[in-house]
Amino acid sequence: MRSNPSPFEAIRRTDTVNRAPIAFGLFALSRVFHGYGAEMLLDLGLHPGQELILMQLYDRDGQTQTELQQALGLDHSTISRAIKRMQHSNLVARAASDRDRRAKEVWLTDKGAALRTPLERLWMSLERGIEEAIPPSRRAEFIRTITKLEQVYTAARLARDR
Template structure:
């Protein structure tokens, strides 16, 4: 187990890896948020745009599944993005209750700025890592993600 660092609170000493992940996520999210603000986007909107850039004309349900966020968060983001002129939502021809999301020209023009933002984020994030360390980190991160996603959920008490 790693040695506690001066930054780790004593209460988290039994969770060195988890606390480091928390700190990493907070720093990464903060920097990404600053870059997104410069582009006029809120955090999470770039993920929706990237999925639509890969496949325009998805339903809101498909986008929900792609980004793994809750319905209200995605709905609010899509509304903001529509107000900003990045996309339009239209009822599906097969079922008028289903909303299909399409990018506007302004939304499609975000491809290069978003790609540049991710490149800048990557360069800053990996500045102190060798190529081998970066590859090892990605493998380790996905191993942790898989472990968390495959965990056995605690059984709920029957009442």
């Protein structure tokens, strides 16, 4: 049985990943960042992804499932499953739209609304960790770089779907 890895060697670097250190570094960071964030979300009783739906509703409550789907870049079945799960947890309510009876609107419940401050604290905690690692003089360039990378890989994913 293997002992727990140290925080600095969570994934052994193979010869292949040593030839792609930036890609692997981003993969490893994404993995640990997602895992850490997921643990924090579970402490709030949320599953990863549910916070994104809540944050959309904090900005504008009563959005249709289609609007949420488009805002988050998710497919219909994924958003539908997530909202059903959130309904069962009493985080949101869903009702037919007054404007279009075929559309379902999603509304925050008191329980879902009450998570706004804890979610904001969670995101600020994640932000502080990043700020500790990146000096103020390099943050704007870092943001430009990660934005560009997101655009590049979003385009690559869309191209694969065609």
